[in-house]
Amino acid sequence: MQAAEEATWKGAGESREQLHHYLFQMVLIREFEEKVAEQYTRAKIGGYCHLNIGEEATIVGAFSAIRPDDYIFTSYREHGHALARGVDPKAIMAELYGKVTGTSKGRGGSMHLFDRAARFLGGYGIVGGHLPLAVGAGLAIDYQGGDEIVLCIFGEGATNIGAFHESLNLAKLWRLPIVWLCVNNHYAMGSPEHKDSAAEFLYRKALAYDMVGERVNGMDVLAVRYATLEAARRAREEREPVLLECDTYRYKGHSMADPGRYRSEEEVRAWMARDPIASFKRLLLERGLLTEEEYQQMLADVQRIVQEAVDFAEASSFPAVETLYDYVYASPEP
Numbered sequence: 197m198q199a200a201e202e203a204t205w206k207g208a209g210e211s212r213e214q215l216h217h218y219l220f221q222m223v224l225i226r227e228f229e230e231k232v233a234e235q236y237t238r239a240k241i242g243g244y245c246h247l248n249i250g251e252e253a254t255i256v257g258a259f260s261a262i263r264p265d266d267y268i269f270t271s272y273r274e275h276g277h278a279l280a281r282g283v284d285p286k287a288i289m290a291e292l293y294g295k296v297t298g299t300s301k302g303r304g305g306s307m308h309l310f311d312r313a314a315r316f317l318g319g320y321g322i323v324g325g326h327l328p329l330a331v332g333a334g335l336a337i338d339y340q341g342g343d344e345i346v347l348c349i350f351g352e353g354a355t356n357i358g359a360f361h362e363s364l365n366l367a368k369l370w371r372l373p374i375v376w377l378c379v380n381n382h383y384a385m386g387s388p389e390h391k392d393s394a395a396e397f398l399y400r401k402a403l404a405y406d407m408v409g410e411r412v413n414g415m416d417v418l419a420v421r422y423a424t425l426e427a428a429r430r431a432r433e434e435r436e437p438v439l440l441e442c443d444t445y446r447y448k449g450h451s452m453a454d455p456g457r458y459r460s461e462e463e464v465r466a467w468m469a470r471d472p473i474a475s476f477k478r479l480l481l482e483r484g485l486l487t488e489e490e491y492q493q494m495l496a497d498v499q500r501i502v503q504e505a506v507d508f509a510e511a512s513s514f515p516a517v518e519t520l521y522d523y524v525y526a527s528p529e530p
């Protein structure tokens with residue numbers, strides 16, 4: 197076992213069931229996203245569509261460390277985030293299909309998943325555009341004397357946007373309970389990070405605002421979990437916002453429209469050799485905390501859930517034409 201894996205294991209007081217749950221959620225995200233890619237190429241899903249394949253450990257580790265009453269703001273690359281939050285896979289798939297049974301009644305699509313009950317407040321298409329909204333939610337929590345936190349998730353490209361700097365500044369100045377989670381998959385569309393960021397280590401951008409910044413192995417679900425637990429504790433108990441950078445990779449192109457020719461096959465293969473699901477599965481098998489039969493059962497359960505989500509989306513209706521102007525501010529009617 198690698199030293200890094202060993203280090204993350206030490207703090208583990210996790211039950212077998214919890215460990216299985218993390219693996220289950222990572223497999224669910226992987227299988228769901230593979231199915232989404234398939235349905236996209238069959239033109240069942242349209243519009244922009246960004247996948248989380250490769251980022252499963254970052255997502256599951258982070259979501260496992262927050263409370264059900266905490267608030268989430270995230271980017272357009274968020275199907276896996278909604279799944280890890282416990283949003284119904286059927287409603288997510290239906291939203292991708294543009295069906296009325298989707299999380300946003302079929303009006304948002306892939307980039308605009310939203311579930312108020314889960315405190316999953318979007319799904320935003322403008323890079324960095326949701327960071328000021330997270331500040332607003334943090335301020336509201338503070339104003340009302342609550343002890344919830346905000347988990348705000350974005351890519352490394354967003355750390356070069358003005359809104360990132362304004363938001364971190366205010367979060368620290370006003371001591372807001374926010375965990376800023378940067379999913380560093382090393383590419384903003386086709387731009388590698390060294391071509392758009394003057395700073396080599398993104399977590400150090402927190403230093404400009406006297407904020408704690410930390411970098412963690414985003415391919416290791418337990419490492420991300422423990423780092424997020426500590427960041428959430430600081431935010432909740434000490435009113436110290438934290439910037440957590442998770443070092444990870446997206447296996448597929450930026451979106452379904454991107455063949456990803458700006459990366460070498462060797463690079464992609466090297467990251468896939470560190471696959472978060474395969475390595476966590478191996479760790480559990482080695483420790484006698486999982487059997488191959490249990491894993492196969494888990495995979496079968498996940499595949500059933502994903503198929504049920506597809507069937508549900510297929511069977512659902514598109515919004516009625518008469519409702520075209522519902523939920524919009526402007527209407528053609530006088």
Ligand SMILES: Cc1ncc(C[n+]2csc(CCOP(=O)(O)OP(=O)(O)O)c2C)c(N)n1
Nearest residue numbers: 273321322323351352353354381383384385
């Ligand atoms: C303000 C703004 N500029 C440009 C775009 C076009 N755009 C969409 S995604 C993207 C790359 C963002 O990369 P990153 O923040 O690293 O997130 P990732 O897609 O890697 O998850 C860009 C430039 C946009 N949506 N919004």
